[in-house]
Amino acid sequence: MAIRIKVDECVGCGACVASCPYGAIVIKDNKASITDACTLCGACESSCAFGALEFEREKAAAMADAGTFSGVWVFIEHRDGRIRNVSLELLGEGRKLADELKEELAAVLIGSEVEGLTKELFASGADTVYLVEHPLLKTYTTDGYTIAFTSLIQKYRPSVVLVGATNDGRDLGPRVAARLQTGLTADCTGLSIDPETRRVAWTRPAFGGNILAPILCPDRNPQLGPVRPKV
Structure with a gap:
């Protein structure tokens, strides 16, 4: 856009x-x-x-409607040289989705001098790790990470993108979704594959937490959502 x-x-x-x-x-x-x-x-x-x-919006609309999207991606958060637990949890959930969809699971690692973390990501179930390194990406910044993450998605076209419902994830997810003109389901507490549409069913609390509502993004790609820790 x-x-x-x-x-x-x-x-x-x-x-x-x-x-x-x-x-x-x-x-x-x-x-x-x-x-x-x-x-x-x-x-x-x-x-x-x-x-x-x-x-x-022509470019974003074309991305949403044309071509084949494939792959489940997890945005990896890290602090002081260690991967945050929420990202490792999402790799586990992403593995389940990828296996059911028969697609690849990829981890997206953005930062500076973080290549050493890739071994743990592969050991945690990732088939592929997309690594973006630059000194200016050493710590999370809204603009830098949004540009890097959006560019990767536009190039490789995953069908599902998971981010943690953390301070960084809640900042990053909506901005990426807006640039790609796709849907976003916030604060998810459960993930599954809808058997009829083969789309992700994002479960989140509604009406003050009194009910759990499954939400589908039927027409736009990638499907994107911040997921709460310990899902």
């Missing part, structure tokens, strides 16, 4: 500037301009009364 300013229709009123929670829109020469701080969150989309903001 991208944002384009229709300069002929922009009157420089500043409504979009006020709507942006990241301060990513500025007025230059009486026209709106998007800066590098933009996260494509979409908050400004409905702010322009003159139709000068255009969201270009």
Whole structure:
């Protein structure tokens, strides 16, 4: 997804500037301009009364509808050279989904000087490990990890993506889903494969936890969800 300013229709009123929670829109020469701080969150989309903001979704839509998606991916969180338990738990759950779907299970490891962790990921059930290393990725940052993770998904096209329902996972998951224009089921407590559709049934609490609701994402890929620890 991208944002384009229709300069002929922009009157420089500043409504979009006020709507942006990241301060990513500025007025230059009486026209709106998007800066590098933009996260494509979409908050400004409905702010322009003159139709000068255009969201270009063609690339994301094409990704959702075309080609074959295959593979179950798990985003790996790590701290101080150790893999977090939630990621190891998700590898176990991902293994079950991958086996039932007859697809590959992959771990996605992003960071700096973390290659040594790959052995544990293979030992925990991963068939493949996607490793992205750069000094700027040593610690989690919203923009850096979102760009790296989204780029991998766009290139390799997994059908299912699992992230932990942690502070980092709850930050990363929605941003990746928004950029890919796919669905996201938050705070899942259970995972299974729907026998009719062969899609993931994401179970999450509803109505204050009084019921557990299975949710399917029938039309978009990849299927993505933050999953609570100890699922």
